[in-house]
Amino acid sequence: MILWQYLTLLLSITVQICKAQRCEEFTDLDLSHSIIGTNLKIKLLLYTRDNVTCGTLVSHTNLSTHPQLNLSRPTTFVIHGYRPTGSPPAWVHELTELLLAREDINVIVVDWNHGAANANYFKAVESTHKAADNLTAFIKIMQEHGASLSSIYMIGVSLGAHISGFVGANLNGSIGRITALDPAGPQFTGTPPEDRLDSTDAQFVDVLHTDIDFLGFREPLGHIDFYANGGTDQPGCPKTIFSGGSYFKCDHQRSVLLYFDSVNRKCTSEAFPCSSYKEFLDGNCLNCDRFGAAGCPVFGYGVTEWRDVLLRLGQTKTYFTTNTVSPFCRTNYRVEVMIWNKDVRWGYITVKLHGNDKEAVATIDHKASEFKKYTEVKLLAQFDKDLQSVKKVSIKFSTGNVCKTKYKFRVLRIRLTHLERKERPLCRYDVLLEDNKEVTFRPLLCEESNF
Ligand SMILES: *[C@@H]1O[C@H](CO)[C@@H](O)[C@H](O)[C@H]1NC(C)=O
Ligand SMILES: *[C@@H]1O[C@H](CO)[C@@H](O)[C@H](O)[C@H]1NC(C)=O
Ligand SMILES: *[C@@H]1O[C@H](CO)[C@@H](O)[C@H](O)[C@H]1NC(C)=O
Ligand SMILES: *[C@@H]1O[C@H](CO)[C@@H](O)[C@H](O)[C@H]1NC(C)=O
Numbered sequence: 001m002i003l004w005q006y007l008t009l010l011l012s013i014t015v016q017i018c019k020a021q022r023c024e025e026f027t028d029l030d031l032s033h034s035i036i037g038t039n040l041k042i043k044l045l046l047y048t049r050d051n052v053t054c055g056t057l058v059s060h061t062n063l064s065t066h067p068q069l070n071l072s073r074p075t076t077f078v079i080h081g082y083r084p085t086g087s088p089p090a091w092v093h094e095l096t097e098l099l100l101a102r103e104d105i106n107v108i109v110v111d112w113n114h115g116a117a118n119a120n121y122f123k124a125v126e127s128t129h130k131a132a133d134n135l136t137a138f139i140k141i142m143q144e145h146g147a148s149l150s151s152i153y154m155i156g157v158s159l160g161a162h163i164s165g166f167v168g169a170n171l172n173g174s175i176g177r178i179t180a181l182d183p184a185g186p187q188f189t190g191t192p193p194e195d196r197l198d199s200t201d202a203q204f205v206d207v208l209h210t211d212i213d214f215l216g217f218r219e220p221l222g223h224i225d226f227y228a229n230g231g232t233d234q235p236g237c238p239k240t241i242f243s244g245g246s247y248f249k250c251d252h253q254r255s256v257l258l259y260f261d262s263v264n265r266k267c268t269s270e271a272f273p274c275s276s277y278k279e280f281l282d283g284n285c286l287n288c289d290r291f292g293a294a295g296c297p298v299f300g301y302g303v304t305e306w307r308d309v310l311l312r313l314g315q316t317k318t319y320f321t322t323n324t325v326s327p328f329c330r331t332n333y334r335v336e337v338m339i340w341n342k343d344v345r346w347g348y349i350t351v352k353l354h355g356n357d358k359e360a361v362a363t364i365d366h367k368a369s370e371f372k373k374y375t376e377v378k379l380l381a382q383f384d385k386d387l388q389s390v391k392k393v394s395i396k397f398s399t400g401n402v403c404k405t406k407y408k409f410r411v412l413r414i415r416l417t418h419l420e421r422k423e424r425p426l427c428r429y430d431v432l433l434e435d436n437k438e439v440t441f442r443p444l445l446c447e448e449s450n451f
């Protein structure tokens, strides 16, 4: 009897050991591999909701061995970029977990570290076409097993964005979506569409630019292109080389962090179509009428909500700004100021919103604005956070004048309009400001006639 129980126990332990899956990890190489140079090898790591932290190595040819890969579900490929040191990308696990928390899908991490890890960037670039052909063959097998191309989504970072594009082109643009996170510029800038990502590579292509003056791609590549903070320098990233290695990659890597905030719905960054970043900062592009009731597109995972209108528009270039750390999103208000001073006044405005226990600040200082009698000046104010209810408003006007003359600034009306929430604008009439002195007041709901 005891022996029998013992045997049963032993059997159940054995079964459990066999069931306990081995987790496959992303290839970890080091600098010496990169210096010698690596040849392309591709590992496909599958993650599902069964276990979001444990990757399964997927066969390139025989999908019947993987019951976890349920092809009735959509499949999202995550494709990294150049790996100069050979280390695994730090963001892969977090992205996988966030994607699976958001939707019940198959996430396939494409590990091409052998190939991407090469001190010679040009060799890594050469591998992108081969990597794409390899992935194309795999997707065709998925198709044979019942996957539909329109349920395939590729998220490509840097060089990975162009790999996604090549795969999409191989499949005649019929995969559902490509998201390019700061697509690589060097060796791709100025090339014809077949040698880089372009909007014909998938049914819908959305692109984020964060480092157009160095590692990223300057020109628009998709149906919608988002230029975060103008696409050049990201706030909080080092501005000089003396800050060490992060100087080279901080702007570029920010693209992934901005995307995280959209996948986990931490906050929303509304993006405004505009011809240039300067025009956007000047407040000349705050009209979202062409998007109807949905308003301007929100950057990131959920931009598919605007897909139909964006496809109709062909190509849309948009801008938004961010904070220095997550939550990166900022809150946009249109600020309209009308003065009745006799003389023209030039100056900068700082606006503070006070909520119940929080305060949000926007300084409109990219250039001095010109204020003229009875002329309404329209400004874009970007606050570091969103306050649900604004109790008080402070404004400060500064001319930058160092002389002793204390300029007075007679405001006939100031109006603040939240650009995302459909609510009555906040107004204040007849305020007297003094150069560099903050004035705080309770805002009123604007009169209807002011709309
Ligand atoms: C793709 O790459 C893997 C590993 O690098 C290899 O085993 C497989 O045969 C390749 N597939 C094709 C179609 O070349
Ligand atoms: C997922 O896999 C890891 C590693 O094998 C394991 O430690 C963990 O318990 C698993 N989680 C679940 C929910 O099965
Ligand atoms: C694919 O894998 C299944 C299950 O492991 C096996 O039965 C089958 O023979 C394999 N097919 C090929 C073509 O290798
Ligand atoms: C595969 O996914 C579909 C859709 O989520 C689901 O209805 C089906 O039960 C799944 N099949 C298996 C074998 O888990």
Ligand SMILES: *[C@@H]1O[C@H](CO)[C@@H](O)[C@H](O)[C@H]1NC(C)=O
Pocket: 170, 171, 172
């Ligand atoms: C793409 O188009 C070419 C040429 O028309 C065709 O040969 C090929 O089969 C198509 N591929 C797919 C995946 O539809």
